[in-house]
Amino acid sequence: MKSFPKIEKVFFIICTSIAIASFVATKTFANVRCIQSFLSETVFDPGPVDGAWGKKTATALKDYASYHQLTLKTEIDRKNAAALCTELKAFQLPLKAPLVRRFDINIVLKDLEEFTGRKHLDLSNINVMTMLNQNRCWFWISRQQIETKWIEELARGEFSVETGRIKFGKNWWNTGGLADSSYLQEQAALVFSDDFLLNGSIPYFHLFVSPGEIAERPLQIDFEKTQEDNTWPKHINKLIWQRVYRFDVDHWQTGILDLRCRAN
Amino acid sequence: MLRRDLLKAIPASLFLTGFPNLGITKNLKDGRLVVINLEGGMDGICAVPPLGDKSLRSARRDLLINENLQLNPFFGLHPSLKNFGTMLSTDEATIVHATAFPYTKRSHFEGQNIVETGVLTPFSSKTGWLGRAMELAGVGGRSLSLDTPLLVRGNSEVEAYYPSDLRGSEFPDSDVLDALKSMYEGDALETAEVLQRQINLSLDAPRLRDPEGLAIFAGKKMQELHGPKVAVIRVPEFDTHANQGTEDGLHSEQLRVVDNVYGALKSGLGPMWASTIVLTVTEFGRTIAQNGSAGTDHGFGSACLIAGGLISQAGVVSDWPGLKPSQLHEGRDLNATIDMRSVCAACLEVAFGLEHNEIVEKVFSDTKVKRIYNEIFS
Numbered sequence: 001m002k003s004f005p006k007i008e009k010v011f012f013i014i015c016t017s018i019a020i021a022s023f024v025a026t027k028t029f030a031n032v033r034c035i036q037s038f039l040s041e042t043v044f045d046p047g048p049v050d051g052a053w054g055k056k057t058a059t060a061l062k063d064y065a066s067y068h069q070l071t072l073k074t075e076i077d078r079k080n081a082a083a084l085c086t087e088l089k090a091f092q093l094p095l096k097a098p099l100v101r102r103f104d105i106n107i108v109l110k111d112l113e114e115f116t117g118r119k120h121l122d123l124s125n126i127n128v129m130t131m132l133n134q135n136r137c138w139f140w141i142s143r144q145q146i147e148t149k150w151i152e153e154l155a156r157g158e159f160s161v162e163t164g165r166i167k168f169g170k171n172w173w174n175t176g177g178l179a180d181s182s183y184l185q186e187q188a189a190l191v192f193s194d195d196f197l198l199n200g201s202i203p204y205f206h207l208f209v210s211p212g213e214i215a216e217r218p219l220q221i222d223f224e225k226t227q228e229d230n231t232w233p234k235h236i237n238k239l240i241w242q243r244v245y246r247f248d249v250d251h252w253q254t255g256i257l258d259l260r261c262r263a264n
Numbered sequence: 265m266l267r268r269d270l271l272k273a274i275p276a277s278l279f280l281t282g283f284p285n286l287g288i289t290k291n292l293k294d295g296r297l298v299v300i301n302l303e304g305g306m307d308g309i310c311a312v313p314p315l316g317d318k319s320l321r322s323a324r325r326d327l328l329i330n331e332n333l334q335l336n337p338f339f340g341l342h343p344s345l346k347n348f349g350t351m352l353s354t355d356e357a358t359i360v361h362a363t364a365f366p367y368t369k370r371s372h373f374e375g376q377n378i379v380e381t382g383v384l385t386p387f388s389s390k391t392g393w394l395g396r397a398m399e400l401a402g403v404g405g406r407s408l409s410l411d412t413p414l415l416v417r418g419n420s421e422v423e424a425y426y427p428s429d430l431r432g433s434e435f436p437d438s439d440v441l442d443a444l445k446s447m448y449e450g451d452a453l454e455t456a457e458v459l460q461r462q463i464n465l466s467l468d469a470p471r472l473r474d475p476e477g478l479a480i481f482a483g484k485k486m487q488e489l490h491g492p493k494v495a496v497i498r499v500p501e502f503d504t505h506a507n508q509g510t511e512d513g514l515h516s517e518q519l520r521v522v523d524n525v526y527g528a529l530k531s532g533l534g535p536m537w538a539s540t541i542v543l544t545v546t547e548f549g550r551t552i553a554q555n556g557s558a559g560t561d562h563g564f565g566s567a568c569l570i571a572g573g574l575i576s577q578a579g580v581v582s583d584w585p586g587l588k589p590s591q592l593h594e595g596r597d598l599n600a601t602i603d604m605r606s607v608c609a610a611c612l613e614v615a616f617g618l619e620h621n622e623i624v625e626k627v628f629s630d631t632k633v634k635r636i637y638n639e640i641f642s
Contacts, residue, residue: 042586044318045318045319045588089619099583100634101581102580103339103579105335105336105578105579105580106577107353109351112353115349116350178531217480217531
């Protein structure tokens with residue numbers, strides 16, 4: 001009989017705990033249901049509107065906020081369901097009205113390079129010849145037909161070298177069509193690394209186009225540690241140095257880039 | 265013959281018009297407008313996939329493309345659209361999604377007519393929305409084509425001519441050659457084989473008939489001081505009911521053609537690119553769910569790709585309707601929440617400097633067409 005009050009006390013504690021727990025659970029259940037019901041009206045699927053917090057609800061909520069560029073003050077978590085529900089209710093009104101808006105675009109450079117297959121000149125793995133500076137240089141771009149060995153000049157012009165990087169100046173293309181000096185000036189990215197290895201890329205017009213014909217866009221020629229062509233005959237005096245590089249174009253022609261600079 | 269070479273031979277066409285009528289042209293903006301007509305119904309869900317919409321994956325199991333460019337957390341870009349993606353990254357392009365002309369009956373003939381006339385009832389107008397807008401802007405004139413497309417026909421006469429000095433016709437047409445081969449034997453067949461070799465050799469030669477070549481030509485002509493201000497380029501074969509494919513499928517090949525047209529126009533226009541707007545139109549989108557032949561059928565909403573120097577900020581303009589069955593048009597198509605006429609009106613406004621009210625009243629004869637200029641261009 002003495003233990004009765006104790007049992008009563010324990011029973012009371014258990015009952016109160018169950019009551020509190022069910023009250024909290026019901027409250028959370030209602031709040032999660034509120035979030036799910038809100039999201040189900042949008043394009044972000046929270047799964048069934050059953051009051052049970054799951055991965056689908058959390059992901060839908062995260063995507064919704066991200067799509068509308070909203071910063072939620074509350075962390076996306078089951079225990080914060082009440083606060084999240086209140087925050088969402090504040091956004092509910094404009095959703096009902098038609099909403100034509102512009103969603104910003106954030107393209108990551110690395111993704112774009114992978115997507116287009118065209119890389120920006122990455123100097124991190126290149127030992128650039130930073131000591132190389134030349135300001136009086138000339139170049140020739142030619143093509144050699146593989147079968148006939150004929151060499152035809154496509155372009156010529158001026159360039160300078162600033163800390164190993166080639167900068168094209170005035171230039172002239174004989175190919176007609178779209179070819180003009182801006183392509184080399186704006187799109188070429190060439191740099192000398194150790195021992196005059198050539199790295200980077202240039203636009204290259206590989207066909208002669210007569211008036212009235214449809215012009216061709218240039219090919220993009222990549223150089224990756226390209227060595228100079230030692231078979232090329234050199235008849236240059238001591239004041240001028242020359243470097244000649246060959247590059248693959250297609251099955252019937254190879255390209256030749258001839259660089260000459262007056263020694264400083 | 266490779267598929268891409270075959271595609272080069274698909275008959276595309278170009279219409280250049282809006283040569284200024286000297287002395288008559290109003291003192292309006294000197295912009296250029298190019299419309300790329302994607303015939304057959306371009307699949308906007310494939311070109312600009314809403315990757316953040318969870319219903320996409322279940323609807324398109326065999327047609328999902330993995331190598332999309334992520335534009336933002338919700339939208340991606342098809343891997344064929346490399347030039348267009350670069351333009352998006354430099355704020356020279358924008359996308360309008362879930363858009364269509366107000367036509368829901370899924371017939372190519374009626375849909376194409378609505379795309380060109382811009383009115384609500386098919387075959388009820390003899391003039392095109394672009395032709396009427398050109399009249400309003402005072403840039404009517406000659407059409408550089410064999411026939412004048414309905415899209416650019418206005419109420420006044422448009423003189424048509426075709427320059428005879430365009431080269432490229434010396435190369436034999438492969439379709440004609442195939443027909444000849446099936447008719448003749450012996451010596452004649454040998455001649456046909458010689459011609460076939462000539463076709464193979466001419467693949468490296470300057471091109472004339474494919475959309476990219478035409479786009480370069482259009483760009484160069486439009487760059488001239490008194491050159492045309494309007495061009496229409498047709499890219500057919502978007503009607504992919506079967507084997508739509510993924511990265512290498514038929515639809516992807518066609519999107520690559522469109523992308524090349526964008527790249528070629530930019531190259532051809534040179535400095536004039538800064539005053540140009542290029543937009544795609546199509547008669548409808550395609551169904552959300554794939555059909556039994558791994559293709560998609562005629563739908564409703566699609567995407568519109570816009571590029572040009574007149575764009576100041578890239579983005580995806582949309583009121584996204586969702587892909588859940590309850591959110592689809594008739595339970596099967598992407599809903600169009602933006603009227604394509606609003607997009608056309610915004611492009612006419614930015615290229616020719618016309619007032620929105622004037623455009624909706626005199627070009628589309630429907631004052632309910634909303635103005636979304638600010639969402640696209642500012």
